[in-house]
Amino acid sequence: MKHLIDIENISKEDILNIVNLAKEFKNKTKKSDVIGKTIALMFYENSTRTRCSFEIAGQNLGMNIINFDANSSSLSKGESLKDTIENLYFLGVNAVVIRHNLSGIINNVMRLVKYPIHFINGGDGTHAHPSQALLDFYTMLEKIGSVEGKKITIVGDVTHSRVAKSNIRLLSKFGADIHICAPSYLQLENTQAFDVTYHDNVKEAIKDSNVVMVLRVQNERHEKEGYPDSSEYKRLYEIDTKSLKQYASKDVILMHPGPANRNIEVSSELLDNQLGKTILEQAQNGVFVRMAILNTLLKGGN
Ligand code: CP
Helix, strand or coil: CCCECCCCCCCHHHHHHHHHHHHHHHCCCCCCCCCCCEEEEEECCCCCHHHHHHHHHHHHCCCEEEEECHHHCHHHHCCCHHHHHHHHHHHCCCEEEEEECCCCHHHHHHHHCCCCCEEEEEEECCCECHHHHHHHHHHHHHHHCCCCCCEEEEECCHHHCHHHHHHHHHHHHCCCEEEEECCHHHCCCCHHHCCCEEECCHHHHHCCCCEEEECCCCHHHCCCCCCCCHHHHHHHHCECHHHHHHHCCCCCEEECCCCCCECCCECHHHHHCHHHHHHHHHHHHHHHHHHHHHHHHHCCCC
């Protein structure tokens, strides 16, 4: 592996190598192979978890970290992303982590850049968020051992969710029984492209689920302001402790990539009780999984 752009292009073996390495980093039985290497964090869209966990992961590995600020960079003078990244390479940057609101932009820039810098997708538009899917998979393995044959239900705004798409692609490789629940106006656009079961009724969807992954309604990506109607969405799709206890498996794991809209897609009391703690553990595991990603991509040189 030289780059991490999406889940389709990495093998099951590579995925397992990353989660096993993340476990070693978490258990402190593995030392860094990338001390002194340099990453630039290029976030053109806001982030808390992804940006901070890549930064902490890099620090834990003894790397140099550049928090690239797009607003104060020469991009504002018209410099292209390709030229920016090539200049960063010549300044000594070994890898860039890019988050952007345009789907596919990282792939496109990677094809244009002529020098051997590593590309990591920190989330591009509605396309992919591979490091999130890897940390979600790691968390599921930690909690339920294996995903094969397990019912994993993703509830929410899948139309706009790069997290859902990357999770579906990853979990499909490992034989999970994947269910998607959303109102018709937030469903996946190309339903034939994914081997999943679709629902619009949340009680049916979460019935006997081993994992319920709730997604944020991404208001900033909706064309019409105030759509969907929050109170209507909450009435039909909000996950709370009662619905989880009543319909899901008794050992259900609640997940959410964050940030969460409290009392819209998930109740505030559920987030704050024991079931909600897994969501914080997801964020914590993000550090170890991102250490594994950086170590894997950068250990062999550019
Ligand atoms: N899950 C996730 O990508 O969160 P951030 O937007 O805070 O990075």
